[in-house]
Each structure stands twice: as C-alpha cells, then as structure tokens.
Amino acid sequence: MSQHKLTSTARRLGHVALLAVGLASAVSLAAEPDKKTMRTWKAKCASCHGADGKAQTDQGKKMHTQDMTTAEWQKSFTDEEIKKAILEGVNREKDGVKQEMEGYKDALKPEQVDALVKYMRTLGPAS
Numbered sequence: 001m002s003q004h005k006l007t008s009t010a011r012r013l014g015h016v017a018l019l020a021v022g023l024a025s026a027v028s029l030a031a032e033p034d035k036k037t038m039r040t041w042k043a044k045c046a047s048c049h050g051a052d053g054k055a056q057t058d059q060g061k062k063m064h065t066q067d068m069t070t071a072e073w074q075k076s077f078t079d080e081e082i083k084k085a086i087l088e089g090v091n092r093e094k095d096g097v098k099q100e101m102e103g104y105k106d107a108l109k110p111e112q113v114d115a116l117v118k119y120m121r122t123l124g125p126a127s
C-alpha cells in the first residue's frame, strides 16, 4: 500500500470513530431525559397517564386516557397542541366518558412545560 493510501485510510477510520462517538452521545441523551422533568411527570402526570405514558392506572382507565407511547398518539398531536393541553387542561366527554385534566398554567413554569413536551416525545416508539 502506498504511503498516500495508508494516510487516507487512517483518516477515514478517524472519521468513522468520531461519528460513532457522536452517535453514542446522541443516543444516551435521548435515552436519559433530565431527571427533574421525569420527577415532575411522575408527581403531576403519572397518576393518570402512568409513569410510562400508557395510562394503565385506575384514573387513566376510568377516563379512557390514551396510550401516549403509540406512533398514532405521537402523530396526532403537534408540540403546540400538547403544550396547550398542559396549560389549559382537558374537559370533554368522549363516548359518554368524562375526560378531565386540570390546566397547569399556574403550577408549571413555561420551561417546565416545554421540557414535559420533549419528555412525552421520548415516550413514543421513535426514541
């Protein structure tokens, strides 16, 4: 192998290694949502939506709360709509079942709401 070929192979390997490091840190970021937001989710949301977002809780089942972990659910709401639901709550009747969630406008800071939207995205199948 010529000197030139060797150097370019080495350089290419270097790029691959860098890429791998970059991917690994991106993956660990996605897999580890910040702990504070997880705590907020567990304290304020999980009683209905479940820690895992599947809503398999007494309250969640009673109100026919949807499983947030499905691609369908993730697709059916924009970030803006999720944010609006958190701020203003939900109060409707679906198939004769009352669906009620209080609004968190006063209880959560805007950055907490944004972090929750991001967190809910990590519950979906893409993460």
Ligand code: HEC
Binding pocket: 041, 044, 045, 046, 047, 048, 049, 059, 063, 064, 065, 066, 067, 081, 082, 083, 085, 086, 090, 098, 099, 100, 101, 102, 104, 116
């Ligand atoms: C008292 C039970 C309860 C709690 C607590 C609760 N929710 Fe909900 N939430 C519901 C119900 C019921 C619905 C409507 C049914 C559905 O769409 O799954 C809903 C719907 C939603 C939706 C979808 C909006 C829509 O129009 O369906 C989002 C987003 C959401 N909740 C986020 C949150 C977040 C974030 C928290 C915590 C800060 C939270 N919820 C706490 C009961 C609750």
